[in-house]
Amino acid sequence: MKEFEKLSERQRNILYFMDQYMTEHGFPPTIRDIGAATKIDSTSVVNYNLNKLVEAGFLERVASKSRGLRLVKPIPNGRNVMVRSSDTLLRVPHIGTIIAGQPVSIDVDIDPDNAVEVPQTWLNGVDPNEVYALTVHGDSMIDAMIQEGDLVILRKTTTARNGDMVAVWLDERNETTLKYFYDEGSRIRLQPANPTMGPIFVDYRHCQVQGKVLSVMRRLK
Amino acid sequence: MKEFEKLSERQRNILYFMDQYMTEHGFPPTIRDIGAATKIDSTSVVNYNLNKLVEAGFLERVASKSRGLRLVKPIPNGRNVMVRSSDTLLRVPHIGTIIAGQPVSIDVDIDPDNAVEVPQTWLNGVDPNEVYALTVHGDSMIDAMIQEGDLVILRKTTTARNGDMVAVWLDERNETTLKYFYDEGSRIRLQPANPTMGPIFVDYRHCQVQGKVLSVMRRLK
DNA sequence: TACAATATAGAACAATCATTCCGAACATGG
DNA sequence: CCATGTTCGGAATGATTGTTCTATATTGTA
The missing domain is CATH 1.10.10.10 (Winged helix-like DNA-binding domain superfamily/Winged helix DNA-binding domain)
Structure with a gap:
């Protein structure tokens, strides 16, 4: 520098x-x-x-x-641990797991000990109070480029805009999935993140948005 | 508590x-x-x-x-930012991009302005001084469950243990890739994270480990 | 060279700050 | 109730620590 x-x-x-x-x-x-x-x-x-x-x-x-x-400014080759960071660590409630065969369950009583510390940046400016985290179980989210053990940061919402990646509950198929959301008027198109896989189409009545994905974090062993 | x-x-x-x-x-x-x-x-x-x-x-x-x-001990409902034992935001040098067609370039002089703030937890206990971050470009890491724009946190190393996810430069194929590393004696098996895809095998002389992946972070829009 | 701006050194000063001591108030168990 | 240990309040003490001042070097520049 x-x-x-x-x-x-x-x-x-x-x-x-x-x-x-x-x-x-x-x-x-x-x-x-x-x-x-x-x-x-x-x-x-x-x-x-x-x-x-x-x-x-x-x-x-x-x-x-x-x-x-x-x-107040990081220095080259320093530890920089105590530098006042521009970012803040937020405690996001970790309220459970997301599994393909079940709707996302959002517990009301949040255990403050059960929280993940996430840089505020990764919340994309969303109010921290409406953010929660889930751990992904099972391999069924592969088409969303998400795998077993990944931590998903979500914003509580029941609506979505086109292009959002959302967690949706499909009652016809009896599964929860993470897909890109596109409202095509007559139907909802749910597009996998993996471009090699095709979309699925569902009626909006059978497509309940459970949250919007803000970020995904994966920790390797 | x-x-x-x-x-x-x-x-x-x-x-x-x-x-x-x-x-x-x-x-x-x-x-x-x-x-x-x-x-x-x-x-x-x-x-x-x-x-x-x-x-x-x-x-x-x-x-x-x-x-x-x-x-020295986090307190309930506190910020706990400056607590020694709690999670700390570390500045990890963001030294470029990882593209399939090129080896990872690790600059010697690190620009501290070009850094990502990552919770120390996500470094898996690795010395922060030997950690760096890369942004993934291109769709060629899909078989590693990693996509365009993902932030990859790596540990500087030229060796790997079986089961590690590593960034390797394959000079025969002229590409950098992220795969799980398995030394099978006569050859190296590089296993994609995506279980639907098969491994590739290379001679160890043509397989240069550039870093071990510690974590992957994805920010949705 | 001469002048100004910058950098250094030493010392004296003044404010901040932790420690300590004593006695009183408060609680707890026998 | 008494005895004992804990918590409290106030003040005095002395060390720590930031500030200021003056004088001297060093560097850059016209």
């Missing part, structure tokens, strides 16, 4: 030390800590360079507060 | 405030900050309760250090 290279060596060392100290201790170092670590034995010089780093956008400071220091 | 309920109201308030203050400021509050927020106007009482919380395993303290305080 160009911006990082523009910094003086001392300033880069300060950032590296901040990064390391934060991950190690969970709180920022003092000016004197920084000085000791970067071989600057004048607090004013450390202070000077810290202000430079604030100007450069790498740090934020809170005046007159001990350790009133925070990394 | 049973253990949390055993705490006094003051102690629970302290934890909530800690959690809030940490996410807001990026560093822990002082004893006086805590006192002001929880309506305890004696620093010694705050100090007393902080030590109780250390005994209960919710906090860690560093003696005689300002703000030498850290949450």
Whole structure:
């Protein structure tokens, strides 16, 4: 990154030390800590360079507060664990599994312990309160490019717009499936994500939307 | 959580405030900050309760250090962003795309601006420094249950164990692909994730492992 | 070269901050 | 009820820590 290279060596060392100290201790170092670590034995010089780093956008400071220091921009080859991230982790209730042979069951009483932590980004701006997660069971979602064990993040809804991937309950076939939704007036076309597979057509009365898929996450072993 | 309920109201308030203050400021509050927020106007009482919380395993303290305080156990209904043991958002360098017709290119100088924020959980405990992310281009990964636009989280490695899903470069076929890896001694079997598709067999000399897939994330529109 | 801007060093200062001590209030079990 | 342990309040103490000031180098530039 160009911006990082523009910094003086001392300033880069300060950032590296901040990064390391934060991950190690969970709180920022003092000016004197920084000085000791970067071989600057004048607090004013450390202070000077810290202000430079604030100007450069790498740090934020809170005046007159001990350790009133925070990394706000990730640094190359750093842990960057404690960098204030632009994203937030949200706890999404994990309310069960989705199996082909059953409608999705949405429990009313949500166990807060039973939650998945998902970056807010992956909710596509949807209100977190109407989002839930399901684990996929069985291989029947293969035509949706979804396999056993995948975590599906859904938005609670009973309607859908064309092009949405939705979880639908087909009472005629007695199965739940994940497909792209297209309302063709006289019928609903449900298109598999896998382009090698053909669509299925159902009457809208036999096609109950249970949720709109926001994202799919798969964890390999 | 049973253990949390055993705490006094003051102690629970302290934890909530800690959690809030940490996410807001990026560093822990002082004893006086805590006192002001929880309506305890004696620093010694705050100090007393902080030590109780250390005994209960919710906090860690560093003696005689300002703000030498850290949450080590997630609290119910808290943000828990800065809790050491809870899930953390990590910045994973997003170093390009994976396309069937090309080997994966791993740039040496990583641009930290080009990063994806991923919950640490999804790294399966792998050292964050050897993890990178790629976006999938083209439909050629369909047999790996991966489609256009998917984000693949990989661990940098040139070796693989049986059963790993790996990104491999097949110089004979001139393509990169994601498959399950099985060393059968005389040859390498590369098994698609999609069970309806058959494996391919290659000589190990023509099968260069570029990374092990840790997880796959798909964001629907 | 001369001038200005930037960077460094050291010291003194002032505010922040954790610790400690004492005594009182409160609870709990015998 | 008493005895014991826990929790609390207030204040004093001393160490930690950020800020400021002055003086000196270093660098870049006209």
